[in-house]
Amino acid sequence: MSHLQNLLLDTLLGTKHVDGAALIKLQEHSLCVASPGFSVMPSDVQTLVNGFAKNPLKTRREGLYFKEKDYKCVRADDYSLYAKSENTGVVVVKTHLYLLVATYTEGMYPSVCVEATEKLGEYLRRKGN
Numbered sequence: 001m002s003h004l005q006n007l008l009l010d011t012l013l014g015t016k017h018v019d020g021a022a023l024i025k026l027q028e029h030s031l032c033v034a035s036p037g038f039s040v041m042p043s044d045v046q047t048l049v050n051g052f053a054k055n056p057l058k059t060r061r062e063g064l065y066f067k068e069k070d071y072k073c074v075r076a077d078d079y080s081l082y083a084k085s086e087n088t089g090v091v092v093v094k095t096h097l098y099l100l101v102a103t104y105t106e107g108m109y110p111s112v113c114v115e116a117t118e119k120l121g122e123y124l125r126r127k128g129n
Contacts, residue, residue, distance in 0.1 A: 002033055004023055004032065005034075007123075008021045008033060008120075009035060011119070011120045012102050012113075012120060015112050015113070016108070017108040017110075017116070018102045018112075019088075019108065020034070020037065020102070021038060021100070021101060022035070022038055022040050022100075022101045023098045023100055024040065024045050024049070024101065025097065026049065026099060029042075029046060029049050030045065031045060032098065041067075044066050047065060048066070048081070049099065051064060051076065051092065052078070052092075052094055056077050056078065059076040060073045060074075060076040064083045067103075071083030071085045071090060072084055078094070079093060079121070080092065080094070080118065082114060084110070086106075087105065087107075088104065089103065089104050089110050089113070090102070091117045091118075095124040095125045095129050097129045100117060100120060102117040
């Protein structure tokens with residue numbers, strides 16, 4: 001298992017408030033690593049990359065279509081996208097090299113998912129990733 005995958009498992013899934021997580025390479029628009037059982041289709045990768053490439057206000061207004069589900073965007077800025085759909089949600093944090101994606105499901109605390117994802121994103125930015 002790679003160092004990056006261990007980071008996802010330990011810092012995100014270890015909270016018990018992240019259902020699935022992945023790192024997407026920004027330059028290549030491709031999946032780098034993902035937690036077991038968490039698949040991200042190329043169309044989902046493109047959706048997330050476009051979420052940052054577009055004007056954040058437009059992304060916030062239009063929402064996200066991720067993993068065959070429509071999400072209402074609740075935060076969109078240069079470094080973070082938060083979106084929810086009923087009792088589930090997706091948190092995306094941009095670093096220099098990656099998009100860090102984390103999802104939560106019913107029964108999980110969105111605030112814990114957000115905090116863990118933002119902290120890992122900050123750690124990766126400090127490391128130059």
